[in-house]
Amino acid sequence: LQFDGDRRALWTRVLPYLRSPVKKTVCVARAELPKLDCCCAGLTALAQYTLIADGKNPVYAMSASEYRRAEMSHLVDEQEYLEKDSLIIEQWRYRPKVLTHDQAVDRLSLYLALRDERDERIEAALGELLEGVKW
Numbered sequence: 001l002q003f004d005g006d007r008r009a010l011w012t013r014v015l016p017y018l019r020s021p022v023k024k025t026v027c028v029a030r031a032e033l034p035k036l037d038c039c040c041a042g043l044t045a046l047a048q049y050t051l052i053a054d055g056k057n058p059v060y061a062m063s064a065s066e067y068r069r070a071e072m073s074h075l076v077d078e079q080e081y082l083e084k085d086s087l088i089i090e091q092w093r094y095r096p097k098v099l100t101h102d103q104a105v106d107r108l109s110l111y112l113a114l115r116d117e118r119d120e121r122i123e124a125a126l127g128e129l130l131e132g133v134k135w
Contacts, residue, residue, distance in 0.1 A: 021112060061096045063096070
């Protein structure tokens with residue numbers, strides 16, 4: 001495939017057609033993280049890329065199918081409500097580790113996952129996040 005213009009212009013042009021990779025978000029009381037095919041996401045990942053403070057509960061991303069396997073293998077214990085020691089797991093439409101070499105999800109996917117947040121701090125951090133993209 002070949003595209004006209006530079007990568008930043010392409011991103012701007014297709015952005016209205018792109019959707020969040022997050023299918024569902026769940027709270028878990030316990031997760032065997034080393035055994036899970038996951039990486040940091042949400043505010044946890046945004047804090048790694050920008051100066052924003054991390055959220056109270058760590059956020060991780062994994063594919064929805066991988067989450068179902070983890071649930072069946074008892075590697076996660078889902079809970080109904082978010083508590084002080086809970087983890088947040090985002091079930092993504094695709095395997096997030098495919099697009100990153102870091103411990104956090106890639107910048108563009110993270111932007112799509114958080115772009116509808118109406119928090120001024122997050123909006124500012126998303127601008128900073130895109131500045132770090134090597135177009």
